[in-house]
Amino acid sequence: MVVAYPNAMAFEQPLPKSLSPSRLADFQVCPRRYQHASVERIPQPASYASAKGRFVHYIFEQLMKLDAPERTIDAAQRFVEPARRQILTPQVREEIGLDDANEARLLAETQVILERYFILEDPRTVTSEGIEMRIATSVDDTPLFGILDRLDRDPDGDLVIVDYKTGALPNRDYDSQTFANAELYAVLCEQKFGERPARIRLLYVAHGEAIERRVSEPVIRARASAATTAWTKIKRYYADGEFPATPSKNACRFCSFTDLCRAQGVPVPPR
Ligand code: SF4
Known part of the structure; x- marks a missing residue:
């Protein structure tokens, strides 16, 4: 379901200067969430x-x-x-x-x-090229920015993206979303440093487990393309004065903006 405002207005706030992996994920889940969090910058209380x-x-x-x-x-x-x-x-x-x-x-x-x-x-025994690395670059005119937990150099000389996860382990059939953020970080690294990371290592520290995936050319291209497509849509929605809402049980369950959306007439499912 896609819900638009009945009377879109121009935004008072400027368009964000860049797109981060987490904000891209917001946008892909629900463009209205991106609007509230990144354009209108409505504070989201900590949990x-x-x-x-x-x-x-x-x-x-x-x-x-x-x-x-x-x-x-x-x-x-x-x-x-x-x-x-x-x-x-x-x-x-x-x-x-x-x-x-x-x-x-x-x-x-x-x-x-x-x-x-x-x-x-x-x-x-860890050799890191960077800790909490702030990386800004652009791909096909899409400005990207991210803060990487760690960029390691493994014993074979390869770069490895390391991301700490404090939440639950994904199920064993890791969906593509599990690695999506880190794969976009791989795009940033390749673009910025001219070297593509060989692997992604997600450390599920609460469970003492790591899951890894090799970084492949087709996946990198797909992630870059998804970011570019999203940025094109973000600019269009921003110019239109509205970002559509795509409410669903999964999207809205973890969203801070349920009250606001309901007040604006978005049919947010009950939790
Ligand atoms: S509550 Fe649901 S519809 Fe509203 S912004 Fe969040 S995810 Fe989107």
Whole structure:
């Protein structure tokens, strides 16, 4: 189902300067979500899951910035307290209703994640070309931007895109969406550095499992083409003054804009 505004208006906000893998995913799920999040920049309150993701990413980022021999589990645990100060700000605490019980749960889950991560890989043996790498480039006039968790150089000399995942494991028949963001990062890397990463490694740190996929030419071309097609549509919808809504149970279940959409007459399915 596609729902348009009855009376589209020109946007007051400028068109975003670039497209990131996560914003592309927003757009592909529902263009109206992209409108609210990226064009109108309506703040989206943190959730427990998003706060935990940022908390854990912060610890891994600090850990990997240490010299390789210093990347021990004790060192990682020393970053928990700084993470509390940096990530669990008063605003985040309020948005996710972080009481003592929830905070204790978050700290306990973080401890499990760290223990499982150190079974998954030994960070003292990792060689990274970049940590939290900010990459801006363009493909066929489509401006792309992304922040990559890690870009490693493996023992064979190949580049590997590494992405930490704090959520649930995908089912075993990984759908193409599982690797979609990371494959677009591969496009960014190839365009920016002139070298295509050989592999993508997704670290499901809460489960102590990694899943990998080789990066292939056809997939890279398909991801670049999908981004270019989306950017063309984004510019058109922006000029039209409306981004269509495509409500569905799956799309709307994890969306922050359900109340707004319902108020605008979009038939958002009940959760
Ligand atoms: S609530 Fe549903 S229709 Fe509205 S923006 Fe979110 S995904 Fe789209």
